[in-house]
Each structure stands twice: as structure tokens, then as C-alpha cells.
Amino acid sequence: MTDTLTTIPILIVEDEPKLAALLSDYLQAEGYSTTIIADGLQVIPFVRAQPQALILLDLMLPGRGGLEICRELRSFSAVPVIILTARVDEIDRLLGLELGADDYVCKPFSPREVVARVKAILRRAGKLATTTATATQPETAPKPPLLVDVDRHVALLDDKDLQLTPIELRLLALLQSTPGRIYRRDHLLRQLYDDHRVVTDRTVDTHVKNLRRKLQAVRPGQDMIRSIYGVGYRLDPDLETDSNETPSTGLS
Numbered sequence: 001m002t003d004t005l006t007t008i009p010i011l012i013v014e015d016e017p018k019l020a021a022l023l024s025d026y027l028q029a030e031g032y033s034t035t036i037i038a039d040g041l042q043v044i045p046f047v048r049a050q051p052q053a054l055i056l057l058d059l060m061l062p063g064r065g066g067l068e069i070c071r072e073l074r075s076f077s078a079v080p081v082i083i084l085t086a087r088v089d090e091i092d093r094l095l096g097l098e099l100g101a102d103d104y105v106c107k108p109f110s111p112r113e114v115v116a117r118v119k120a121i122l123r124r125a126g127k128l129a130t131t132t133a134t135a136t137q138p139e140t141a142p143k144p145p146l147l148v149d150v151d152r153h154v155a156l157l158d159d160k161d162l163q164l165t166p167i168e169l170r171l172l173a174l175l176q177s178t179p180g181r182i183y184r185r186d187h188l189l190r191q192l193y194d195d196h197r198v199v200t201d202r203t204v205d206t207h208v209k210n211l212r213r214k215l216q217a218v219r220p221g222q223d224m225i226r227s228i229y230g231v232g233y234r235l236d237p238d239l240e241t242d243s244n245e246t247p248s249t250g251l252s
Contacts, residue, residue, distance in 0.1 A: 009033045010118065011052045013043055014084060015061055023056060026111040040064030044072055052079055054118055059085045067099055074100035078163045080121045097206050102167050125153050125166040148173045157218045167192055168211050175225065175235040184232040208233055
């Protein structure tokens with residue numbers, strides 16, 4: 001296990017030493033702090049002890065597989081996860097996303113592409129800001145039942161933290177921007193993946209499924225994201241925020 005001390009910590013979980021070192025060099029050149037772990041059994045204890053800004057996670061690891069690690073990470077943390085995989089089958093990709101991964105990169109890949117993905121996800125999660133201004137509301141102002149702030153990476157339903165991944169947060173922010181509006185799957189895909197990669201409608205369906213599960217954990221039995229057969233999805237307008245308030249979506 002190796003590490004350096006700078007400002008934004010990134011964990012590289014990869015058992016190929018040359019590849020791990022190469023990724024570390026590229027990330028450090030961009031000013032990130034990196035830690036390399038090659039054994040899957042060490043990941044969860046390390047993350048619990050030292051929270052990370054982002055994790056690059058290989059699927060095939062000694063000791064414990066990447067998908068199992070991702071599943072346990074999501075039980076206690078919303079840290080962004082990018083899966084590194086040589087398994088290009090779509091089922092593996094969707095399974096990784098369903099377990100809470102935010103992105104994937106297929107091997108062989110360019111280290112510059114990985115760095116670009118890291119920057120994009122951290123930018124969306126608001127991790128690149130060195131300080132974050134905390135907005136306060138007057139005590140008399142009513143709180144909206146659903147509060148989504150992409151810049152601060154906050155999503156609250158009835159004052160309970162939804163623990164969303166960055167891509168789930170962006171999806172909810174987009175749906176919340178116009179409650180009741182039907183968003184087509186292709187529009188959601190363009191907004192969630194602005195780097196022109198090839199993804200399918202099933203990817204959006206998987207993110208919606210995960211988002212629904214987290215919303216229903218707070219409001220059991222209430223379907224707040226409605227499926228419009230053959231078209232797309234809309235957010236229940238009953239969750240609309242105050243008319244004087246414009247949600248911060250972080251999307252254009």
C-alpha cells in the first residue's frame with residue numbers, strides 16, 4: 001500500500017502493479033493524493049478509517065471481488081466509484097451500476113481518459129471546491145420535502161439523507177427541476193453522460209430503480225418516480241419545492 005499527501009484523496013484498487021502505478025502517476029500529476037491497494041480484503045477497512053473522495057475499483061481482485069466491495073461500500077458510503085474492468089459484457093456493466101457504481105472504464109484504457117472521468121465525477125459531486133458555503137434559510141421559511149443540491153452533494157427527503165451516488169443525485173436533480181414533466185430516456189442519457197459514450201436505455205432504468213429504492217426507504221409504499229410506458233419518467237409533482245425556490249440541478 002502506497003500513498004502521498006495532498007488535498008483530494010483517491011483510492012486505486014488494482015492488483016496489476018504497473019497499471020496501478022501508471023494511474024497513480026497521472027492522478028498525482030493533476031494534484032490528487034493517491035493510495036494503491038492490491039488486495040480486495042483491505043479496501044473496506046481502509047475506507048472506513050480514511051474516507052476517500054473517489055475510488056477506482058478493479059473487478060478482478062485477490063481476496064475479494066470488486067462487485068462485492070462495491071455492494072458493501074454502498075451500505076455506508078456514497079463515495080463515487082469508477083469500475084475498472086476487462087469484462088466488457090453488458091450484464092457486468094449493469095450489475096456494477098445497480099450495485100452503486102457511478103461509472104466504468106473498460107480495459108485497455110488510456111490513463112488520460114480515466115483522469116478525465118475522475119475530474120468529471122468529482123466536479124459533479126462538488127469535491128473540487130476547497131471550501132463550501134453553507135446556505136441557511138430563515139427559521140420561518142418552510143422546508144421543502146425534497147431538497148437537492150448538486151453543488152453540495154446533498155439530497156434530503158423529509159430531512160433524511162438519501163445517500164445518493166453522484167449520478168443518482170444528478171438524475172434526481174433533473175427530474176426535480178420540473179416536477180410532473182415527462183423526461184424521455186434519451187434526454188436523460190444525454191444529461192447524465194455528456195462524454196458521448198455508448199450507453200443503453202437499460203442504464204437509465206437501472207439508475208431509476210436504485211433511486212426509487214432509496215426514496216421508498218424514506219417513504220415506504222410511495223412511488224415518487226412514475227414510469228410512463230414507452231416514453232420515460234417523471235417526478236411526482238407532490239414533491240415540488242416552494243415556488244420561490246429554484247432547485248440547483250448542476251445541469252444545462
